[in-house]
Amino acid sequence: MLFVQICVGSSCHLKGSAEIVELFENALAEYHIEDDEVALSGSFCIGKCNRVGVTVQVNDDVHVGVTTENFREFFKKNILDVVLAERK
Numbered sequence: 001m002l003f004v005q006i007c008v009g010s011s012c013h014l015k016g017s018a019e020i021v022e023l024f025e026n027a028l029a030e031y032h033i034e035d036d037e038v039a040l041s042g043s044f045c046i047g048k049c050n051r052v053g054v055t056v057q058v059n060d061d062v063h064v065g066v067t068t069e070n071f072r073e074f075f076k077k078n079i080l081d082v083v084l085a086e087r088k
Contacts, residue, residue, distance in 0.1 A: 006041070027079070
């Protein structure tokens with residue numbers, strides 16, 4: 001199972017965390033990823049603020065700079081590919 005935390009602290013909120021949450025919810029539904037495969041939650045400041053984009057933590061890995069423009073690539077590499085590998 002993947003544990004995904006999206007920073008919704010003030011800095012990431014201003015950089016679009018609400019849109020990133022929505023993109024995650026839509027992508028999880030689109031690829032039929034279940035709650036027992038990915039646990040999605042919000043988190044106040046993860047402590048890795050960046051000038052661009054939102055901070056997202058996947059298990060122990062912290063990723064900075066997630067934006068609406070690079071979301072699909074981020075999701076495929078860090079979520080979808082991992083979930084599909086675990087399904088095998």
